[in-house]
Amino acid sequence: MNREFFITATGTDIGKSFYLQKLCREFKARRLNFSAIKPIISGFNIKDENNDSALILKALDLPNSKENLNKISPWRFKAAVSPNVAARLENKKIDLNEVINFCQNHINLAKESGTNLLIEGAGGIMTPINNKATYLDLMKALNIPVILVTGNYLGTISHTLTALEVLYHHKITVAKIILNCKDASIDYQQNLENLQNFTGIEIEKI
Numbered sequence: 001m002n003r004e005f006f007i008t009a010t011g012t013d014i015g016k017s018f019y020l021q022k023l024c025r026e027f028k029a030r031r032l033n034f035s036a037i038k039p040i041i042s043g044f045n046i047k048d049e050n051n052d053s054a055l056i057l058k059a060l061d062l063p064n065s066k067e068n069l070n071k072i073s074p075w076r077f078k079a080a081v082s083p084n085v086a087a088r089l090e091n092k093k094i095d096l097n098e099v100i101n102f103c104q105n106h107i108n109l110a111k112e113s114g115t116n117l118l119i120e121g122a123g124g125i126m127t128p129i130n131n132k133a134t135y136l137d138l139m140k141a142l143n144i145p146v147i148l149v150t151g152n153y154l155g156t157i158s159h160t161l162t163a164l165e166v167l168y169h170h171k172i173t174v175a176k177i178i179l180n181c182k183d184a185s186i187d188y189q190q191n192l193e194n195l196q197n198f199t200g201i202e203i204e205k206i
Contacts, residue, residue, distance in 0.1 A: 004107050004117040005175060006139050009149040010159045012123040015180035016149050017052045019206060020120050024059035027116055036060060036118040037072040037106055039099050040129065043080030044073075052120065074102065084128040096133040100141045107144065119144075125163050136170060145175035150195075152181040152188045161198055177203045 009016050020036055027034035036056050044051055046066075053073040054064045062068045069076065075094055077086035087094050103119055110117035119142070121127070126134045139146060146167060150160040160177065167174055177195060181188040188205060195203055 004110055004119070004144045005147050006119045006121065006142060006144055007147045007149065008121045008135060008139065009124050010151070010156070010163045012127070014124075014149050014151045015178070015182065015206070016120050017055055018180065018182075019147070019149055019178050020118050021055060021059045022206060023118060024056075032116055033114055034060075034116040034118070035106070035110060036120065037103070038120040038122070039073060039102055040075040040077075040083045040094065040122050041073045042077045042083050042086035042122060044076040044078060056120070075099070082128050083122055084130045087130070094130045096129055096137060096141075099129065099138060103138070103142055107142065125166055136166065139167075139172055140170055143172075145173045147176050147178060148174055149178040149180060152179055152183050152186055152191055154186065156191055157194050157198070160195060164199060164201075174201055177201050179203055179205045181205055 007016050007020055024034060024036060036059065038052055038056055041051065041053050044053065048054065049064065053069055053076070056072055057064050057068050075083070077083065077090060079086040079089050083094055106117060121135045125136050128134050129138065148163060150156050164174060177199065179188060179192055179195065192203060192205060
């Protein structure tokens, strides 16, 4: 069964893009149809082949061209700050309804074509999209299951449970928690066991 997922995180630079690429590789290995988008990206540099949007195109086996970037990340901003601030610095505004429509069109196409779709957010759950809306508002509008990426660090239990409380309060389905263990200096086992104990949700360690 083909599915659509929104990939979010407890904060910025936690590992959303890393996990999205991992999923793309798994889809490819299983010969499943898949696509991925990151509607809004800040800190974007067209010359940087390792920016999130460029890496998504690479995972999709598509050239890193302006045309393809427009298809997956139409809202691109240079400053590495929250989208609302990044847009303001370029005298632009992000219309939440336009972002919702962009994502919904991709969801509809995915359903029609039998394609698995991954939608990557920017920053964390409450990262501002504009001065009135956050990514939480986008997730509520799209109403698709969320994959929550969290880090392996001191404090991650509280951050993750707080994020889950917000998602549950707004009736957003959490399909899975991803524990990113890139910090090898901290034993992940206690964090993993605590998260399993308090959440009852499937947890994947990466």
